[in-house]
Amino acid sequence: MALARATVSLIPPHAWLRLRPFSIPRRLPLSSSSPPRSLLAARVVAMAGSSTAAAHRHTNRLASEHSPYLLQHAHNPVDWYPWGDEAFDQARKRDVPIFLSIGYSTCHWCHVMEVESFENEEIAKMLNEWFVSIKVDREERPDVDKVYMTYVQALYGGGGWPLSVFLSTNLKPLMGGTYFPPDDKYGRPGFKTVLRRVKEAWDTKQEMLEKGGSFAIEQLSEALSATASSHRLSDELAQNSLKSCVKQLGNSYDPKFGGFGSAPKFPRPVEVYLMLYASKKLMETGRESEANNAMQMVCHTLQCMARGGIHDHVGGGFHRYSVDECWHVPHFEKMLYDQGQLANVYLDTFAIKRDTFYSSVARDILDYLKRDMIGESGEIYSAEDADSAEYEGSPRKKEGAFYVWTSKEIEEILGDYATLFKDHYYVKSSGNCDLSSMSDPHNEFKGKNVLIERKDISSMASKLGMSVDEYSQILGLCRQKLFNARSRRPRPHLDDKVIVSWNGLAISSFARASKILKAEVKETKFYFPVVGYNPSTYLEVAEKAAFFIKSRLYDKPARRLQRSFRNGPSKAPGFLDDYAFLISGLLDLYECGGGTDWLSWAIDLQATQDELFLDGEGGGYFNTPGEDPSVLLRVKEDHDGAEPSGNSVSAMNLIRLSSMVAGARSENYRSTAEHLLAVFESRLKDQSMAVPLMCSAADMLSVPSRKQVVLVGDKTSAEFNDMATAVFASYDPNRTVIQIDTSNTEDMEFWESQNQNIFQMAKSSPVDKLAVAHVCQNFVCSPPVSSPDALSTLLDKTYVATSSA
Structure with a gap:
């Protein structure tokens, strides 16, 4: 709002x-x-x-x-x-x-x-x-x-x-x-x-x-009845909103502990997304110092969060927020919408830095979801409570009881490794919630420890004369033992409600992980709670979750979603966020190797979203269908907070869809996005920090031509998969990936009906190659290439923007 x-x-x-x-x-x-x-x-x-x-x-x-x-x-x-x-x-x-x-x-x-x-x-x-x-x-x-x-x-x-x-x-x-x-x-x-x-x-x-x-x-x-004064933002305003948001976030940046703003600190992945987007754009336009500065803020923030107590070091995933400025003592609730978004920004940062620190944190989040938050049919649950009983049969619930440790407990469970572990995670007999006056003002965690890494692994390993690998392995074994002991405690309440919008965010991260993580070097080692799955496993999770929604929460004849599922669909209809977030997840699912049926469904859902929520005259999307007289307000949501706004995500969806299909449908997607962004012109101009994802979408729309990478060949072949890995090994938010198997009738029929240019490109590709790639930008397509190295070289060519950043 x-x-x-x-x-x-x-x-x-x-x-x-x-x-x-x-x-x-x-x-x-x-x-x-x-x-x-x-x-x-x-x-x-x-x-x-x-x-x-x-x-x-x-x-x-x-x-x-x-x-x-x-x-x-x-x-x-x-x-x-x-x-x-x-x-x-x-x-x-x-x-x-x-x-x-x-x-x-x-x-x-x-x-x-x-x-x-x-x-x-x-x-x-x-x-x-x-x-x-x-x-x-x-x-x-x-x-x-x-x-x-x-x-x-x-x-x-x-x-x-x-x-x-x-x-x-x-x-x-x-x-x-x-x-x-x-x-x-x-x-x-x-x-x-x-x-x-x-x-x-x-x-x-x-x-x-x-x-x-x-x-x-x-x-x-x-x-709240915002309408557009015109049908399009100027490119200048679009680009200035991005600059303004970067500047405002930079002014609020905490150089000591990372993050934007002061305590209490909430993860707000849309801020990180914008800084990554801006960093790439600055680098492309030769402003290397500014690009590196934005990137440094992101890396420091993500490192501090991952090493802080807001991160569940024993079981994986992130808690809701930290009450202090140093990401230490959290509110222990875990929300699905945080996990999906955070996994994505850690994946993006890995794609840029090629540092497995970030890919391991992304895996940590996804493995937590896979272990604890997914039902038998692939549905992904909503949340875990902050409160739980201190022991079995206890008449009392207490916040954080499941997650905190006494020094004595750790000594009894870890034995000879206890000292090493306690030093690494700042565990003290008196309790460690003393890093900030805000961490525990009422001494509720006296004698208790919330695990936090205050020094990096390499320096701690060096101090003990160990290799990083040996030291990391010991920490992983210790975490496994603590996990097993913790599993015997009364668990926090699980909200096993399945929410479409939040599943859409998770589908996106699982699908993207299946391709981005293939860029990890083969000898990468993983330590508990990271499992070390083959990345393809994550694509299966994404597809299973999407199928659950399609089979349980989608009325195919009416082309409508229901909001949530628990022992059956809820009475509530799908809202804007449900459509927008799911469409975004389906686009990622298709681009990362899913079938055209997911893309076709995304197109159908977009048509329903336009029918139910779009203000055709005033521009933008309302958050509700407007069919329930008991709901007195229809709001055009724009604030990108803990969750992004439905309008920001919709703008990006429309831009992505417009680069996939052709003709009148493509033009309609683009004009709808332009009209949507024009509704929030004053917000983008005057309060850009409130809408970082929308700022990114506005700039994305001002880019003259979105890059298209069309992979053609046998999707089941190693050669095709190697080419796909080469595409996703680099970070590029202004890129659309289209995968076509010419032997697949559904693929060819879909593209023949939706985009004749891409259909002809696929049809004319060399038949003696298991995989070829066409890269198109600035209304020009490069000659096809058939090796991952040649494709990487082509993608790495710096794109010089036609307008200044």
Whole structure:
């Protein structure tokens, strides 16, 4: 969401009701003046146990839902409804306001508010008598979440989950906030106080409240209804937005610990993507010093993240964010959308630097997903919780319990190697969460250690007179032993919901890894938790995940997606992000060796996306189909945050598709992308740092001619695979790869119908060669080459841009 547009002058008549909530935006760590997490976690007493006990006394409508988050509340004494007509009708019938609570299953503060308030009989009675209470999983219904999060952010300048909003019977917001404690404390209103005040206001000033809610929605709708003043950005603005974003990110760069901005530090892969894109462009235009500076920021950031505690050194993958500036103590939740994007930027950096440090981290992420996050049918799950029980049968859950270690535990598990391991990962008997005042302000991890590498492997190995290989092997064996010991601990809750958009991000990284990792030297060694799979294995994972979505979440006759799957498809339709992210993943899947059926499906999905979400007159895509009257706002999302925006990804998809097909369809893709970017002209000009991926797309569109690499031959041959490896061994975001097997009828029929030039190129390729490559750019195609070395030489030729960077 564009906060610049959302932060409107929103002063409705009911402004006096604006009660400031406890602000826990995006699950950020508490300040030293806030109650420590340990006190609140103590109240999250046996969420499993207390819920089981409550099940004998209370069961509400959520028991019949599929969402893990809704099921967590199925035995609250609160008479919860899922979002839908039954709840709305009941509110109108009783003439009472709606209390809407939005969260997700791995949200720490959502758990806290459940135990403190929604398990509280007194509060439940107030909710049941005075309100109709609705519970929403934000990951299942991002459209509903977007409406009321936008309202809360506009009113208070920030938001987060749990999101708590009071609505009129016509679903207009009356008052909102995030987390509320049950009672007044710390100078802030408790949830009981809020309930009483809203009840009193409804009884005495209902008409004014309803007018205020309508006024708020009208203002937000007007503020968010962006349209393009023209149908195309100027090339100058497109290129200047890229420059501006690079400059702003550079100004916010942390030279000591890497990353852009200060603590708490969230991985934001779109920032890294932009810096890699800009670095290549600067290098191509002879600005080597600036290119190297951008590249250095990326490398330092990715190294610090991988060596920090935000990285799960024992099991692989990355946690959600670090509470401190040094990437050390994380919020221990793991999200699928982070893993897919991070794997991709580590893969890109490997393709540029050819340093297996980066390829090993990419493998680490993908191997974690493959080991722990993939179902029997290839579906990729959503998230793992931050909280877990400290030991089997414990009545208490605590954040990070699954991941932290005492020095004594490590000594008992590792024996003779304990000292080496402890020195390497900064393990201390007193605990190691002391690198920053922000790491553990309430001493919740006293005596506990979050593994972090403070010195590089080569210097540590040299200190002990070992080779790097010998030292790395010992560390890998130690991590394996700790992994086995950790596996006996109670695991964090797994959200096994399958979300289309997040699977699209993961499909992209698995597909790209299958080709990019083939550039690793053959003698590369891998150490646990990296498995060392043949890269082709990752392509199989990508295809299996894509097939799951196509078979379980796609209505082929209607050409429509559903949002998510758990014990069956969700009731929610696919949203813009689902289409855009999946299309992006399918394009990567095709380019990296998948069949034309994936590309054909991407084209079909793009047609449906245009039908459901495209603003044909104003330009750009809405985030929702606009078919559900209960969703009061249609937003054109542009902010590239922890997840990229659907519009940014769509712009790139359209550019890529336009370089694959020909004729009117190609021109339509390009003009749609131009119109889309024009919608966000002021954002690109004035707030480029908020939209790094869109800046990259805008610059991509200004490139006169996208490079096409057409590989023709026998896809099953070693020669063809060697040529494909040569293509993906280099980093080039302005490149389209097309693979055609002339003996495959589907391939030839597809290209004959979609792009006659490519079809003729394939048809006229030498028949005595198992693989040939055609490289086309600036409207000229090179003579075909038939060896990987010749292809690499051709691709390495510096492209001189026609306009300055």
